[in-house]
Amino acid sequence: MSKLGAAPNRTRNHVAVLMGGLSAEREVSLKSGEAVAQALEGEGYRVTRIDVARDLPAQLMELKPEACFNALHGRHGEDGEVQGILEYLQIPYTHSGVLASALAMHKERAKAVMHAAGVPVANALLVTRAEAAARHVMEPPYVVKPVDEGSSVGVLIVRPGANDMSQTILSAGDPDAIVMVERFVAGRELTCGVIGDFVTDITEIVPRDDLPFYDFAAKYGAGGSKHVLPADLSPDVYQSIRKFTLAAHQALGCRGVSRADFRFDDTPGGTGEIVCLEVNTQPGMTATSLVPELAQHAGWPFGTLVRWIIEDASCNR
Numbered sequence: 001m002s003k004l005g006a007a008p009n010r011t012r013n014h015v016a017v018l019m020g021g022l023s024a025e026r027e028v029s030l031k032s033g034e035a036v037a038q039a040l041e042g043e044g045y046r047v048t049r050i051d052v053a054r055d056l057p058a059q060l061m062e063l064k065p066e067a068c069f070n071a072l073h074g075r076h077g078e079d080g081e082v083q084g085i086l087e088y089l090q091i092p093y094t095h096s097g098v099l100a101s102a103l104a105m106h107k108e109r110a111k112a113v114m115h116a117a118g119v120p121v122a123n124a125l126l127v128t129r130a131e132a133a134a135r136h137v138m139e140p141p142y143v144v145k146p147v148d149e150g151s152s153v154g155v156l157i158v159r160p161g162a163n164d165m166s167q168t169i170l171s172a173g174d175p176d177a178i179v180m181v182e183r184f185v186a187g188r189e190l191t192c193g194v195i196g197d198f199v200t201d202i203t204e205i206v207p208r209d210d211l212p213f214y215d216f217a218a219k220y221g222a223g224g225s226k227h228v229l230p231a232d233l234s235p236d237v238y239q240s241i242r243k244f245t246l247a248a249h250q251a252l253g254c255r256g257v258s259r260a261d262f263r264f265d266d267t268p269g270g271t272g273e274i275v276c277l278e279v280n281t282q283p284g285m286t287a288t289s290l291v292p293e294l295a296q297h298a299g300w301p302f303g304t305l306v307r308w309i310i311e312d313a314s315c316n317r
Contacts, residue, residue: 012313080105141184147179185275204231
């Protein structure tokens with residue numbers, strides 16, 4: 001694949017890195033934020049680290065940073081809320097804007113938009129967690145997941161012939177919370193990124209043998225998964241996934257950097273289908289994160305990537 005061009009020179013001085021926050025992904029965000037902050041300092045920026053709390057607007061009005069690097073993950077940071085605060089304060093910020101962030105975070109609405117754009121998605125329906133625990137609302141195998149969380153938080157796979165999963169499903173969260181029940185797609189776990197208008201290569205993620213799928217432990221635990229880059233795929237499948245990645249990014253209105261996750265069923269007797277699971281508008285920036293690895297493969301070391309992201313920051317995204 002082609003390489004990324006030159007990243008812009010530094011035009012900003014003071015950058016606030018937003019990290020931590022209130023979501024279930026707080027600890028991951030702290031790691032992402034610290035890695036970003038150190039890289040930005042290495043690129044010559046003056047960095048203020050902000051562990052985001054409810055006094056964020058007051059902190060930002062006092063600090064008056066030239067831009068914010070949003071390293072938050074999950075609710076309140078990735079779903080349009082913080083983006084709305086930054087728009088109101090007119091502080092340039094990274095990644096996607098209010099609408100795209102909210103849309104991509106809500107898996108069911110994102111599916112509808114991607115499907116309309118020709119991106120293949122798996123059939124799914126929304127029910128309460130209690131309803132999902134009470135009966136099979138879909139023929140197994142299927143996946144039960146929160147409709148608006150990331151990093152595989154609270155995701156369960158219900159397989160044919162599995163023992164009663166009702167208590168496991170109920171114990172994963174609020175019984176009245178809305179969850180998505182989605183058809184399980186067998187096969188390989190693949191991911192592809194977009195940086196500006198550049199579509200990266202594709203990584204295959206192979207979870208550790210003792211992990212059921214690419215769950216939270218596989219994503220963030222040491223040795224939790226192996227990354228195969230570039231993924232060993234036929235040229236037509238490779239180009240299809242890259243095409244779907246860009247189509248999903250554009251249909252949702254994403255900006256800056258995003259990452260799309262796929263399943264490709266090449267199992268014996270399988271369907272051969274490619275399915276987009278979701279688009280992540282604020283991919284992780286930890287030591288095991290996928291987008292920095294994809295950028296490195298395309299010719300940008302981590303410092304160059306974070307410099308591009310912060311120089312791309314703006315309002316009205």
